[in-house]
Amino acid sequence: MKILIVEDDAGISDFVIPELEHEGYTTCLAVTGREALEKFENEKPDLVLLDIMLPELNGLEVLRRIRATSMVPVILETARGETIDKINGLNLGADDYIPKPFEIEELLARINALFRRVNFGKSQETASSIKNLTLNLDRMSFSIKNDKKQDEGDEDKVEVQLSKTEFLFLKLLIENQGKVFSRQQIIDEIWGVGHYIDENTVDVYVGYLRSKISEYTKDEYIRTVRGAGYMMG
Numbered sequence: 446m447k448i449l450i451v452e453d454d455a456g457i458s459d460f461v462i463p464e465l466e467h468e469g470y471t472t473c474l475a476v477t478g479r480e481a482l483e484k485f486e487n488e489k490p491d492l493v494l495l496d497i498m499l500p501e502l503n504g505l506e507v508l509r510r511i512r513a514t515s516m517v518p519v520i521l522e523t524a525r526g527e528t529i530d531k532i533n534g535l536n537l538g539a540d541d542y543i544p545k546p547f548e549i550e551e552l553l554a555r556i557n558a559l560f561r562r563v564n565f566g567k568s569q570e571t572a573s574s575i576k577n578l579t580l581n582l583d584r585m586s587f588s589i590k591n592d593k594k595q596d597e598g599d600e601d602k603v604e605v606q607l608s609k610t611e612f613l614f615l616k617l618l619i620e621n622q623g624k625v626f627s628r629q630q631i632i633d634e635i636w637g638v639g640h641y642i643d644e645n646t647v648d649v650y651v652g653y654l655r656s657k658i659s660e661y662t663k664d665e666y667i668r669t670v671r672g673a674g675y676m677m678g
Contacts, residue, residue, distance in 0.1 A: 446560060447471040449490035451481040451507065452522070453499055457545070461494070464549045470556075478502025482510055485517075492556060495539075496522040497530050505533055512538040512609050516585065518559045522547075535636060538609035573619060575677060576664060580619055585612045592662045605657050610635060614650050618667060618677035627674040651675060 448465055452458045453476045462472050473488045475481040478499045485493065493511065497504035508519055521534040521542040531542050541555050573580045577590035586606045594601070607615065613635045617626070626634070628644040636642045651667055658666050668676050 446491040447473065447488060448556070449473050449475065449481070449484055449488060449493045451475045451478075451484075451493065451495045451499065451504065453477065453496065457496075457522075461549070461552070464553070465556075468553060476500070478504070478507045481507050485511060485515075490517065492559060493517060493519045494522065494552075494556075495519055497524070497534070505530075505537060508534060508537045508539060516609070516612075520552075520555055520559065536610070541637060573616075575619055575622055575666065577662065578619075578658065578666060580612075580616055582616075585609065587615060589658065589661050592664070593660070603661055605661075607657075608653075610650060611653055611657075615654055618675065621677070623676060623678045625670045625673045625676045630674065647675075 448470050450458055450461060450465075450472055452461070452474070458474055458476075462474065465472050473484055473490065475484045476499075478501045480501075481493075481495070481499070482502070484490075495504045495508060499507070504521065508521070511517065511519065518540045519538070521530070521539045523530045523534065523542050523544050527544075534542055540559055543552055543555055573582060577592075579588045581588060581604065584604075584606075585608075586604050588602050588604045591601060591603050614631070617631065617634050628647040631647050632642045632644065651669075655667055666677060668678060670676055
């Protein structure tokens with residue numbers, strides 16, 4: 446597995462790189478935001494360790510641009526106590542964060558946990574469609590039959606782009622059709638165990654998804670199970 450380290454502090458990168466390589470990972474280093482995007486495109490890393498405070502482009506902007514084309518796991522390095530950086534990073538699609546300064550054991554544990562999660566997901570035979578809706582796993586979008594087309598010239602099927610959180614939310618429900626998820630279970634699955642996310646946030650994303658789906662069909666896809674949570678089916 447190859448890890449792209451985006452860090453302009455040589456004291457940190459000189460410490461982290463040998464430890465990761467000792468654990469069997471291949472590494473590459475970028476010291477500016479623009480270099481990070483170039484290395485990401487050329488090196489095709491399996492995971493990105495991304496500092497927020499960078500020259501040229503900050504880490505959040507680098508993350509935003511990565512997420513426009515890729516779902517590769519990203520761990521943000523945040524300043525200890527900077528809650529807003531953690532929130533912004535998670536909202537932009539970071540998979541995890543680690544406050545600086547950090548112990549190498551904690552970093553390795555977070556990296557290994559992310560790789561286990563990714564590999565587990567790849568090993569499962571899961572559904573990506575339900576009724577007239579198909580999730581496009583490689584494009585962070587869904588395709589759906591346009592039952593509300595007004596003119597004969599309108600396409601029968603349309604593709605709808607999703608944010609990363611919307612994509613993960615819809616993927617979770619489609620791959621577990623008929624299973625009811627509580628709000629807390631959804632938070633744990635999408636944002637990760639131990640991250641504080643208000644349960645009302647789940648309702649907000651359900652609203653986003655229902656709005657995007659209902660623009661093209663009257664069928665109900667995401668169902669509310671009173672007192673329990675949400676399910677697809």
